[in-house]
Amino acid sequence: MKPLEEESSFRIEKSTQDVNKFHELRREELERIFNAAPFVANLGIRLVSLGSGTCDTELVVEPWHLQQDGYVHAGVQATMADHTAGGAAATLIKPDHMILTAEFKINLLRAAKGERLTCRSKVLKPGSRLIVVESEVLCENEGTSKLVSKTTASIAVVGVR
Amino acid sequence: MKPLEEESSFRIEKSTQDVNKFHELRREELERIFNAAPFVANLGIRLVSLGSGTCDTELVVEPWHLQQDGYVHAGVQATMADHTAGGAAATLIKPDHMILTAEFKINLLRAAKGERLTCRSKVLKPGSRLIVVESEVLCENEGTSKLVSKTTASIAVVGVR
Amino acid sequence: MKPLEEESSFRIEKSTQDVNKFHELRREELERIFNAAPFVANLGIRLVSLGSGTCDTELVVEPWHLQQDGYVHAGVQATMADHTAGGAAATLIKPDHMILTAEFKINLLRAAKGERLTCRSKVLKPGSRLIVVESEVLCENEGTSKLVSKTTASIAVVGVR
Amino acid sequence: MKPLEEESSFRIEKSTQDVNKFHELRREELERIFNAAPFVANLGIRLVSLGSGTCDTELVVEPWHLQQDGYVHAGVQATMADHTAGGAAATLIKPDHMILTAEFKINLLRAAKGERLTCRSKVLKPGSRLIVVESEVLCENEGTSKLVSKTTASIAVVGVR
Numbered sequence A, B, C, D: 001m002k003p004l005e006e007e008s009s010f011r012i013e014k015s016t017q018d019v020n021k022f023h024e025l026r027r028e029e030l031e032r033i034f035n036a037a038p039f040v041a042n043l044g045i046r047l048v049s050l051g052s053g054t055c056d057t058e059l060v061v062e063p064w065h066l067q068q069d070g071y072v073h074a075g076v077q078a079t080m081a082d083h084t085a086g087g088a089a090a091t092l093i094k095p096d097h098m099i100l101t102a103e104f105k106i107n108l109l110r111a112a113k114g115e116r117l118t119c120r121s122k123v124l125k126p127g128s129r130l131i132v133v134e135s136e137v138l139c140e141n142e143g144t145s146k147l148v149s150k151t152t153a154s155i156a157v158v159g160v161r
Helices: A024-035 A038-043 A074-090 B024-035 B038-043 B074-090 C024-035 C038-043 C074-090 D024-035 D038-043 D074-090
Strands: A046-051 A054-060 A097-108 A116-125 A130-141 A144-160 B046-051 B054-060 B097-108 B116-125 B130-141 B144-160 C046-051 C054-060 C097-108 C116-125 C130-141 C144-160 D046-051 D054-060 D097-108 D116-125 D130-141 D144-160
Touching: A024 A038, A024 A046, A024 A074, A038 A074, A038 B074, A046 A074, A054 A074, A074 A097, A074 A116, A074 A130, A074 A144, A074 B038, A074 B074, A074 B097, A097 B074, A097 C097, A097 D144, A116 A144, A116 D144, A144 D097, A144 D116, A144 D144, B024 B038, B024 B046, B024 B074, B038 B074, B046 B074, B054 B074, B074 B097, B074 B116, B074 B130, B074 B144, B097 C144, B097 D097, B116 B144, B116 C144, B144 C097, B144 C116, B144 C144, C024 C038, C024 C046, C024 C074, C038 C074, C038 D074, C046 C074, C054 C074, C074 C097, C074 C116, C074 C130, C074 C144, C074 D038, C074 D074, C074 D097, C097 D074, C116 C144, D024 D038, D024 D046, D024 D074, D038 D074, D046 D074, D054 D074, D074 D097, D074 D116, D074 D130, D074 D144, D116 D144
Parallel strands: none
Antiparallel strands: A046 A054, A054 A116, A097 A144, A097 B097, A116 A130, A130 A144, B046 B054, B054 B116, B097 B144, B116 B130, B130 B144, C046 C054, C054 C116, C097 C144, C097 D097, C116 C130, C130 C144, D046 D054, D054 D116, D097 D144, D116 D130, D130 D144
């Protein structure tokens, strides 16, 4: 299978570098929080993997995800980009903290037509109060995977949960 | 009933000023296009009104629209802000043209908790190629309506449909 | 003289409503901080007024402010929009706090050609940690004043100065 | 000398891949246009290199570039990020076209303190009407170079110059 990151503009580090930083015990809790959002679960967005400051998700495109011209709605991509960014940010906060998206900006680069979306989010700048994350959504269509949107999000880290 | 725009930062012009500019015959087609997006229809976003460069929508909040902490998911607000912005932009294009969102930025101002979202979008700058639109999403909760997010979108006007 | 806000999308409240909220003693300190930025002073951006959550500035356009086609450079507008937003945000923080821009987004609506820029910034959402501000830059040209850019900024409030 | 891109999130392709695409004859014209902006020249922003869809610039920080706390003003970074993005976009347009920034968003990641700024801009998505470009500004301070801001810009391609 072709690597999905092929069109990504991210410089992908070896995930093995991250192993010591990211706590395995924390992963289960983060997965639980990620999947606890009814909107994300109902859309069908699935958590694929979590690393230190990274998160990967996927979505099998269904007819109800589309807009009037048959492309995946920008709102679907925005939801995926935002929630995956939150997943990436959450890997870098303390257990008694939570995150809230303060703002995000999404550039829709191409009409998204295809069977499956994948999203990779990566922390650009960690912080104790604000974490900046980038998300790339790729759309798979007949064997090729293209970058369809890029998002930059500012995620606020807030007090005790 | 209290006016929903109370917290809006928009300067609301009298819609009567717009009557001559906006063609009644066009309205039906725009309504049809607005409602033709399966994702928007499935979310339950309802078109309330269209004016010259404006669009109003509403959404009755359901449990599946929420994120993990019980607030309306940012993706729901983003979908509403984007699609309503598109509705506002579409009122200013020629019948043989269509629109595509190039980018949008959303600031999430408050956690959105409540029964109903309303969105008003207003064209800030019309254009033959790019239309800039602002969207405000308000959340009604126990009789009060608060601004929960503000979006600025760049909508591309593209060739013959 | 024509009111400059004519093209503004802001809903302008009477500034008299703000008098009680905004402390006169604080104004002098805010003016001092505003003018203490060498880059802003060297550009010629002048503080016109401060209110509770608002700030107005102006700039007499000089040839060195332009880009290659004779328009005011986007960077000049961005500087003005950002610094004026900071001025507006600063009116709402405690004396022992300071502000730092976390991010801003600027939409350049028209080519800016003219003799003078004016900027009005207004807090959209106050906050103890993050303040969201909107800035509008208008360009005066031969007696008319047009909105040339709109900016939304997230301003972080940070600890003791 | 340490490579400046060390902290960059860009995946840097070998520039040799670009040689055939980018026309040497065009470079001189692009350099001329880049340097024809008085504001950029007066700030001291210097064009370092142009590739197919990329542009590198640098700026020796001077006291007048700072804000009130001794950091490089966000407006300086925004000017550099925008103009360098324009440089990168211009490498991909036809000779009889010109570019205008439609909008950009900048995330200020760290307070920028140091002697020199470098900026690399890279086209994320080319287009005949809209080009999306990312810019990273790094600040050199006592031998280290850190990413201080990241910008995403939508650059409009417009008719015959």
